[in-house]
Amino acid sequence: MNVTLSVQISQRLFARLRRRWADYGFMAAFVILILIAASFSDVFFTQRNISNLFRQIVTNGLISLGMLTVILTGGIDLSVGSIVALSAILSSGLQQQVPLPLAILAALMAGGLVGIVNGVLVARFRLAPFIVTLATLGAVRGVVYVYSETPQTPTDPAFRAILGGFIGPVPVAAAIMLICFPLVWVFLNRMAAGRAIVAIGGNQEAVRLAGIDVSRHIILAYVISGFFSATAGILLAARLGIAQPSVGAGYELDAIAACVIGGAVLGGGGGGAIGTFGGVFTLGLIDNLLNMFNVQTYYQQILKGLIILFAVLARRKEQ
Amino acid sequence: MSKCEYLLMQGISKSYDGTQALRGVTFSADLGEVHALVGENGAGKSTLIKILSGAVRHDTGQILLEGKPVSLDSPLHAHRAGIRAVYQEFSLVPHLSVTENILLGQMPRRRFHWWVDWAAAHRQAQAILDELGFTGIDVRTPVSQLSVSYQQMVEIAKAVAGRPRILILDEPSAVLSQEELKRLFALMKQLKAASTLILYISHRLNEVFEVADRITVLKDGEIVGTVRPQDTDEGQLIRMMVGRTLGEFYPKREAKIGGEVLAVRGLSREGAFTDITFSLAHGEILGLFGLVGSGRTQVARSIFGAEPPDAGEIRLEGKLVRLRSPREALQAGIALLTEDRKRDGLVLSCSIRDNISLATLPQVTRWGFLDIGRMDARVQRQVQDLAIRPPQINRLVRQLSGGNQQKVALAKWLLTQAKVLILDEPTRGVDVATKVDIYRIMSDLADQGMGILLISSELPEILGMSDRVLVMREGRLVGEFSRAQASEERLLACAAGLLQ
Numbered sequence: 001m002n003v004t005l006s007v008q009i010s011q012r013l014f015a016r017l018r019r020r021w022a023d024y025g026f027m028a029a030f031v032i033l034i035l036i037a038a039s040f041s042d043v044f045f046t047q048r049n050i051s052n053l054f055r056q057i058v059t060n061g062l063i064s065l066g067m068l069t070v071i072l073t074g075g076i077d078l079s080v081g082s083i084v085a086l087s088a089i090l091s092s093g094l095q096q097q098v099p100l101p102l103a104i105l106a107a108l109m110a111g112g113l114v115g116i117v118n119g120v121l122v123a124r125f126r127l128a129p130f131i132v133t134l135a136t137l138g139a140v141r142g143v144v145y146v147y148s149e150t151p152q153t154p155t156d157p158a159f160r161a162i163l164g165g166f167i168g169p170v171p172v173a174a175a176i177m178l179i180c181f182p183l184v185w186v187f188l189n190r191m192a193a194g195r196a197i198v199a200i201g202g203n204q205e206a207v208r209l210a211g212i213d214v215s216r217h218i219i220l221a222y223v224i225s226g227f228f229s230a231t232a233g234i235l236l237a238a239r240l241g242i243a244q245p246s247v248g249a250g251y252e253l254d255a256i257a258a259c260v261i262g263g264a265v266l267g268g269g270g271g272g273a274i275g276t277f278g279g280v281f282t283l284g285l286i287d288n289l290l291n292m293f294n295v296q297t298y299y300q301q302i303l304k305g306l307i308i309l310f311a312v313l314a315r316r317k318e319q
Numbered sequence: 320m321s322k323c324e325y326l327l328m329q330g331i332s333k334s335y336d337g338t339q340a341l342r343g344v345t346f347s348a349d350l351g352e353v354h355a356l357v358g359e360n361g362a363g364k365s366t367l368i369k370i371l372s373g374a375v376r377h378d379t380g381q382i383l384l385e386g387k388p389v390s391l392d393s394p395l396h397a398h399r400a401g402i403r404a405v406y407q408e409f410s411l412v413p414h415l416s417v418t419e420n421i422l423l424g425q426m427p428r429r430r431f432h433w434w435v436d437w438a439a440a441h442r443q444a445q446a447i448l449d450e451l452g453f454t455g456i457d458v459r460t461p462v463s464q465l466s467v468s469y470q471q472m473v474e475i476a477k478a479v480a481g482r483p484r485i486l487i488l489d490e491p492s493a494v495l496s497q498e499e500l501k502r503l504f505a506l507m508k509q510l511k512a513a514s515t516l517i518l519y520i521s522h523r524l525n526e527v528f529e530v531a532d533r534i535t536v537l538k539d540g541e542i543v544g545t546v547r548p549q550d551t552d553e554g555q556l557i558r559m560m561v562g563r564t565l566g567e568f569y570p571k572r573e574a575k576i577g578g579e580v581l582a583v584r585g586l587s588r589e590g591a592f593t594d595i596t597f598s599l600a601h602g603e604i605l606g607l608f609g610l611v612g613s614g615r616t617q618v619a620r621s622i623f624g625a626e627p628p629d630a631g632e633i634r635l636e637g638k639l640v641r642l643r644s645p646r647e648a649l650q651a652g653i654a655l656l657t658e659d660r661k662r663d664g665l666v667l668s669c670s671i672r673d674n675i676s677l678a679t680l681p682q683v684t685r686w687g688f689l690d691i692g693r694m695d696a697r698v699q700r701q702v703q704d705l706a707i708r709p710p711q712i713n714r715l716v717r718q719l720s721g722g723n724q725q726k727v728a729l730a731k732w733l734l735t736q737a738k739v740l741i742l743d744e745p746t747r748g749v750d751v752a753t754k755v756d757i758y759r760i761m762s763d764l765a766d767q768g769m770g771i772l773l774i775s776s777e778l779p780e781i782l783g784m785s786d787r788v789l790v791m792r793e794g795r796l797v798g799e800f801s802r803a804q805a806s807e808e809r810l811l812a813c814a815a816g817l818l819q
Contacts, residue, residue, distance in 0.1 A: 202666035269668035
């Protein structure tokens with residue numbers, strides 16, 4: 001009995017150490033990255049670069065919030081990049097015909113609509129999230145090209161001036177993203193729907209037996225994801241001043257990476273808004289540094305792929 | 320017993336999460352015999368054969384074949400040692416053909432060993448089935464298209480195809496028809512003549528008497544004895560299986576039984592249970608006993624709306640209700656503690672707080688936002704009342720012991736303030752101290768007027784806690800006993816179909 005007890009205790013300690021090891025590992029990497037940046041580059045800590053860094057992580061930050069919500073239910077949303085393109089091109093194109101707020105609203109609703117389609121197929125028809133969102137990734141990209149094969153340019157000057165502009169030194173888009181993180185935290189931790197979403201990823205059947213409508217909450221998660229991706233697309237179009245139909249390809253990779261680095265467990269059962277913010281920031285920092293040192297984007301992609309694998313590996317035991 | 324038997328398992332112990340499943344069991348059996356293992360649920364039969372077939376590792380003890388120690392760390396090791404098992408749960412690959420399933424891992428090859436020789440494979444598989452006398456199965460069909468009893472035959476054929484020295488059959492008769500069972504028995508005779516040891520596990524004692532050369536009885540993780548069928552009878556065997564000191568730890572109080580709270584009439588669900596009729600009163604603990612597969616759990620899930628019934632009616636305090644989902648059942652005042660807390664009772668990756676509050680979130684929600692203070696106060700009270708350890712509500716449920724996990728699952732339903740509480744195996748995999756806690760809670764709840772339906776495979780628990788006992792067999796209610804009438808022998812005989 002003594003032996004089994006000590007084995008149990010050591011297993012428990014080991015499990016905890018393991019988790020902390022992964023979390024501390026990423027925190028340490030984060031600090032080291034900042035130190036590298038500070039010592040090797042004199043432009044890093046300039047206001048201009050910090051402001052740029054924040055503008056660059058807006059897209060991934062918003063998409064990751066949606067991705068996180070979906071991952072928490074035990075699913076995954078691969079269609080985010082196509083939704084970014086859809087909302088970017090709709091918001092830019094429609095403002096030539098209708099007032100700006102209407103164009104923006106239409107783009108957001110388009111994102112939410114894709115989310116409803118994803119969610120209904122996953123929750124009501126019980127299809128695998130990977131397959132469903134892979135299909136919508138393709139289909140929505142197709143819709144984007146049907147709408148416009150050529151880049152759309154926003155015509156309303158207010159669009160770029162406001163959404164692509166600054167309040168003092170702070171980019172408006174970054175401010176929007178920074179507000180969204182605590183909102184999602186509150187949703188996931190202080191609202192009944194959020195708690196249900198977190199629990200669904202841990203054990204869907206237990207949640208159903210607790211009298212909670214599982215399908216509705218899964219659909220909600222995909223709608224949230226579609227909505228955040230659409231927001232990201234609008235802000236991206238406002239920053240760049242142009243909406244390419246090809247924009248957003250591969251964005252799902254960055255978002256999944258950010259969530260996993262931040263502690264999310266693919267398949268459900270772990271993750272949160274604070275961790276995800278850490279993941280988004282870390283990835284942004286890596287991009288920023290590699291750009292500063294003129295490393296080709298292809299290498300950045302290899303690095304991101306490796307980081308995802310490493311993060312998943314490090315957290316494997318927690319499931 | 321002869322001196323040097325082929326199989327000797329010596330001093331085998333095994334515990335799961337602190338529950339002792341086997342306590343230093345020494346078991347031996349020889350080639351050319353059918354050796355039956357019998358015992359109540361949880362007696363340790365399954366654990367013993369899982370250890371022998373390499374599915375589970377034992378904590379202490381050793382296994383000897385022909386007097387030589389062997390290590391059976393995985394099913395593969397066991398296969399190599401000539402041990403094959405047919406479990407209650409199938410291990411077939413559904414979308415592959417019968418041939419591939421039978422010959423899995425040993426398909427005949429040709430040309431440099433690269434190509435599968437399909438013609439030879441089908442011939443071999445067919446030959447095996449023919450030899451076993453299992454006719455009517457086309458070896459080319461995917462297993463998923465076969466009926467359950469045919470699947471069982473394929474499973475047996477697969478095990479026999481490996482030419483085992485030791486063949487383990489775990490409840491093989493559960494899904495077979497009379498005719499198929501006869502063929503299986505004939506097959507067992509053949510294998511026996513060919514010097515194979517067959518370990519046969521069954522709840523059906525009449526079968527055991529028909530085929531076994533020796534019968535070993537297990538109880539509470541220990542061996543009670545080994546007997547020859549000609550030296551004993553079913554009555555004696557049942558006494559060996561159940562004969563234990565009853566109930567000092569059942570804090571059952573005199574019930575103040577009130578008016579009817581739940582009435583179920585003619586409840587049926589295709590393929591699960593038929594024409595279930597009973598009633599439950601305020602303050603009553605109604606036991607529901609039956610062997611595995613008798614349909615107890617399905618009845619509970621139907622009443623709870625998790626698998627709505629096809630026919631029949633449910634009345635709550637005289638009012639007819641239609642429950643098409645757990646949500647509606649909860650709103651009507653029925654709660655169900657499921658039998659497997661890890662599968663569908665708890666969210667292991669969430670905290671104690673999340674789990675306990677899961678079924679009652681609407682009660683602490685305003686405009687979608689949770690009133691954390693009120694929620695925590697309610698959760699804290701449950702943690703204190705049920706003495707959940709550790710009492711930190713932020714602790715993940717995964718980190719708790721089995722007993723405390725069960726209390727968390729129970730606490731979730733207590734918060735719903737249900738009128739009817741269905742407990743499906745409430746003390747499975749739980750330590751003795753927690754068992755007593757759970758029994759005390761049950762008594763308290765009954766005192767407060769709750770109607771409790773207690774489903775259990777543990778006879779002492781049923782007898783110790785119930786005011787009345789229902790018995791189910793093969794999807795039907797086959798007996799009702801008052802607390803005074805009920806005895807272990809009677810209930811078991813009734814559940815096994817020996818008593819009318």
